Amino acid sequence: MREAAFVKQNKDKWSTFESALANKTNLDPNVLSDLYIEITDHLSYAKTFYPASNTEFYLNSLASQAHQKIYRTKKESKNRIISFWKTEFPLMFKHHHRELLIAFLVFVFFSFVGAYSAANEGDFVRSILGDGYVNMTLENIEKGDPMAVYKQMGEFNMFLGITINNIRVALMAFVYGIMLGVGTLVVMLQNGIMLGSFQYFFYEQGLLWESVRTIWIHGTIEISVIIIDGCAGLVLANGMLFPGTYTRLESFKRGVKNGLKIMVSTLPFFVVAGFLEGFVTRHTEMPDWLAIIIILGSLALILFYYVIYPYQIHKKIETE
Numbered sequence: 001m002r003e004a005a006f007v008k009q010n011k012d013k014w015s016t017f018e019s020a021l022a023n024k025t026n027l028d029p030n031v032l033s034d035l036y037i038e039i040t041d042h043l044s045y046a047k048t049f050y051p052a053s054n055t056e057f058y059l060n061s062l063a064s065q066a067h068q069k070i071y072r073t074k075k076e077s078k079n080r081i082i083s084f085w086k087t088e089f090p091l092m093f094k095h096h097h098r099e100l101l102i103a104f105l106v107f108v109f110f111s112f113v114g115a116y117s118a119a120n121e122g123d124f125v126r127s128i129l130g131d132g133y134v135n136m137t138l139e140n141i142e143k144g145d146p147m148a149v150y151k152q153m154g155e156f157n158m159f160l161g162i163t164i165n166n167i168r169v170a171l172m173a174f175v176y177g178i179m180l181g182v183g184t185l186v187v188m189l190q191n192g193i194m195l196g197s198f199q200y201f202f203y204e205q206g207l208l209w210e211s212v213r214t215i216w217i218h219g220t221i222e223i224s225v226i227i228i229d230g231c232a233g234l235v236l237a238n239g240m241l242f243p244g245t246y247t248r249l250e251s252f253k254r255g256v257k258n259g260l261k262i263m264v265s266t267l268p269f270f271v272v273a274g275f276l277e278g279f280v281t282r283h284t285e286m287p288d289w290l291a292i293i294i295i296l297g298s299l300a301l302i303l304f305y306y307v308i309y310p311y312q313i314h315k316k317i318e319t320e
Helices: 003-021 029-049 054-073 080-120 124-129 131-142 155-178 182-204 208-241 248-280 288-319
Strands: none
Touching: 003 029, 003 054, 029 054, 080 124, 080 182, 080 208, 080 248, 080 288, 124 131, 124 182, 155 182, 155 208, 155 248, 182 208, 208 248, 208 288, 248 288
8 A cells, every 4th residue: 555545544643542542532541542553553554665754753652652541540340341341442442343234134145945945846945944843843733733832941051042042053153154145155154044934834834924023022132132142153254364454463452352242242142032931932922013013122222222323323433
């Protein structure tokens, strides 16, 4: 990259950092620390590609001024956990909505692939869901209780088993990002095809609405956070593939750190999804309006925390 282009690309960040050092702009010490890390990375880049230049001199001056100020003022919050959920994570996640969109689109696309394949290939559903599950569900349909599968296990055991399994899938979606993102996309593919063929199976039995109003009570949060963990895997892969102005090692470490934060953020939601599946979904006799409220409330919660709130908090920080 030419020096002029490098300066143009990053001068706004440098100006913000310089204003903060001169006490013209109030920034949270943690935000200031993140900017400092970027400045030092830019300094390393400038030393490599623009040695003895004005850019190197300017960045070296900024980094020197910043060191004492940051480590004098940065303090660990007494409410570190609250700070993570309220500010730190949403601010970080706002920069990864592109990866979230990619994971979502891949999942939705293969859901349609699963439904289409189920509609045109007679044994496709059995190959995906297994003969045991299909036969059991057909028997339940004949008995007049198509969703009886959610009533066969004790509530707590089902809650615990489902939660652990979902976290395992989420961990796979994240860790497989190390395979340059291909492994993560395969996890999205598998789960998307499974969902699409699953829903078509019930549609074919004339039970689409019955399945939707029952399964999506827990599935709204469960599927959403699997997609979000797919985003975490893509963030990891992005750090490996596109280092930008960072060294590849530093970019990889940042990708791991941010991806891990995304995955940690989903753990409470998996617990909620497991609770709903273990304790609530089994009540298939509940009225439609109650099921709809739970589904829409779950969707609103996910959209607010992962899509709307990050924009709000980012805009608020920018205007302060």
